[in-house]
Each structure stands twice: as structure tokens, then as C-alpha cells.
Amino acid sequence: MKEFQANGRTISAYLAVPEQGSGPGVLVLHAWWGLNDVFKQVCDRLAREGFMALAPDLYHGKTTTSIDEAEHLASERIESEETSQDLAASIDYLLKLPGRRGKALGAIGFSLGGFWALGLKDPLAAIVTFYGTTSPEMVNAGADLLGHFAEHDDFEPTEQVRQFEEALRSSGKHVSFFLYPGTHHWFFEENRPEYDAEAARVAWERTIEFLQQRLA
Numbered sequence: 383m384k385e386f387q388a389n390g391r392t393i394s395a396y397l398a399v400p401e402q403g404s405g406p407g408v409l410v411l412h413a414w415w416g417l418n419d420v421f422k423q424v425c426d427r428l429a430r431e432g433f434m435a436l437a438p439d440l441y442h443g444k445t446t447t448s449i450d451e452a453e454h455l456a457s458e459r460i461e462s463e464e465t466s467q468d469l470a471a472s473i474d475y476l477l478k479l480p481g482r483r484g485k486a487l488g489a490i491g492f493s494l495g496g497f498w499a500l501g502l503k504d505p506l507a508a509i510v511t512f513y514g515t516t517s518p519e520m521v522n523a524g525a526d527l528l529g530h531f532a533e534h535d536d537f538e539p540t541e542q543v544r545q546f547e548e549a550l551r552s553s554g555k556h557v558s559f560f561l562y563p564g565t566h567h568w569f570f571e572e573n574r575p576e577y578d579a580e581a582a583r584v585a586w587e588r589t590i591e592f593l594q595q596r597l598a
Contacts, residue, residue, distance in 0.1 A: 383395065383396055383397075383439075384396075384397045384436075384475075386471060386472075386475045387471065388467045388468050388470070388471030388472075389464075389467050389471075391464075391467075391468075393438055393439070393468055393471055393472065394438075394439045394442070394443070395436050395437060395438040395439060395472060395475070396410075396417065396421075396422045396425055396436070396437040396439075397425070397434070397435070397436050397437075397479075398422075398425035398426045398428060398429035398434070398435045399429055399434050399481070400429050400430070400431075400432050400433065400434065401429075402432075403481045404434070404481035404482070404483055405429075405432045405433045405434045405481070405482070405483055406432075406433055406434065406482070406483050406484045406486075406487075406488065406593070406597035406598065407433070407434045407435075407436070407476045407477065407479065407482045407483075407484070407487045407488070407597075408428055408433045408434070408435045408436075408487065408488040408489065408490060408593060408597075409435075409436055409437075409438075409472060409473065409476055409487060409488070409489040409490070409499070409502070410424050410425050410428070410435055410436065410437035410489075410490050410491075410495075411437070411438070411440070411469075411489065411490070411491035411492065411494075411495030411496070411498045411499050412437060412439075412440065412441075412492060412494075412495050413452075413492040413493040413494055413495055413568070413571070414452040414453065414455060414456040414493060414494040415445055415446055415447065415452050416439070416440075416441040416444050416445035416446060416452075416455065417437055417438075417439040417440070417441065417445065418445045418573070419573075420571050420572060420573055421437050421492065421495075422437060423572075424437070424490065425437050427586070428490075428593075431590050431593075431594075432594075433488070433593065433597075434476070434479055434481065434482050436472060436475065436476045436479075438468055438469070438471075438472040440459060440465055440468055440469075440498075441455055441459065447573075456494050460494065460497070465498070469498060469502065473487065473502070473505075473506075477505070484597055484598075485505060486504075486505045486506065486507030486508070486596075486597065487505055487506055487507065487597075488506070488507065488508040488509070488510070488593045488596065488597050489502055489506055489508070489509050489510065490509075490510040490511075490512070490589065491509075491510070491511050491512065491514055492512045492513070492514065492570065492571070493512065493513050493514045493537070493567065493568065494514065495512075495514065496511030496512055496513065496514020496515070496516075496529075497511075497514045497515065497516045499511055499514070500514070500515070500516045500520065500521050500522065500527070501516055501520045501521065501522065502522055502525075503522055504522075504524055506522055506524070506525045507524070507525055507526065507596050507597065508525060508526050508528070508592060508593055508596035508597055509522060509525045509526070509527050509528070510527075510528045510529075510530070510589050510592065510593070511527070511528070511529045511530070512529075512530045512570050512585070513530065513531055513532055513535060513537070513538050513567050513568070513569070513570075514538070515529075515538055515542070515543065515546045518546060518549035518550055518553065521550060521555065526555075526556040526557075526558075526592075526596055527550065527555060527556065527557045527558070527559075528558050528559075528560075528588065528589065528592045529543070529547070529557070529558070529559040529560065530559075530560055530562065530570070530585040530588070530589075531543045531559060531560065531561050531562070532561075532562055532565040532566050532567050532569050532576075533561055533562060533563050533564055533565055533566075534564070534565065534566050535566060535567045536567070537567050538567065540561065543559065543561070547559045558592070560585070560588065562578065562581040562584070562585065564578070564581075565578045565581045566578075569581050569582060570582045570585060570586075
């Protein structure tokens, strides 16, 4: 874990770097469970694909597998000023990393992390959201967007996702959204009962191709 400062507070983050020691930067934002091993492994997988990946611990050490506790943790952090400061500090840290290539960054967010990722501003050029949305007017104006959504999702119903996509397209944003048949929220996360190996594989391949095209 790496540490850096945000408004006098110490932020911890998991960093994974390619073997060659350089590559485009990607911010990884955890779901409402906190920074568990699933999201650290996402960073490791990105590093194997040639990206420098940083996952800030936006819960400051707290993790859970309980939906009720996760909902409580999320409610404390979702739109707090402290979270905004932590995200800004994480972007600044990633931008200044030795070996990071390119002018822009990418971001991948999962559920709550997708909500946060979609609202990130420049220098984000590519944003990937896994089963997470936000208000269309909050979405970064300059980034291309890739979305992965479940067919059966009580948190992000299909009709709501379609309306979100339509609103983004109407505002001129470059959007690629995919719906994965038979899946449920959290289908990408291996430690969840909703995990769908085939959907996760396809979503990952699409994610890597998207990031390579936008950030290489």
C-alpha cells in the first residue's frame, strides 16, 4: 500500500505497476464493500496489461461483506467533501507517478465506485463503470464512457440504465453500454454469489480494449 496526503489526512492506496515500470494510469474505485482483495486484484490484472493502476481506500481501512453495513458505509461517504478531496488527491498522485505515460488517465469504478468514476473531471479520457450510474449532468464532459450492466438488477434497472444512456448520447457524449443477459448486480466480483465467469470475462476483454484505444 502507498500513502499520500489529502488536506492534511493520510490516504492509503493499492498500487500495481507493470513489469516494465511504466504505462498509462488508471484509477480503480471500489464498490461499497471497501477496498477488498477483489479490487486489488483488478489493479494487478491491469498491471499485467501494461497499465499503472491505483485503487484508493476511500473507506480508510474499513471493509465488509454485509449489504446492510456496506449501505451504511456508503451513506457516510457517497457525496462527502472528504471523498471528493480523497479522489482529487488520488488523481494527483497517479498523475505524478514516475513512469506514468500519456497526458490523460482512465478510471474503472464498480457500483458505488462507478458513481464516483463517472463524476471525475479532467484529465480523465476514459471511464469504465460496472453496474453504476449517476445523474447525467454530473458525468465528465470530456471522457469516453464504457458501461457494463446486469440484466437483472434491483439497484440499476434496465430501463433506468437505458434512460441514462439516452441522456448521455443526447448531450453528445461517446458512450458504449453493454447489458449482460442472465446476470445480476456484482456479476464481475469473484467473491460474490452473483459472480458470472463468462460475463466477467467478456466485460474485462472489452474494458482492456477500450482503455488501450483511449490511453495508449
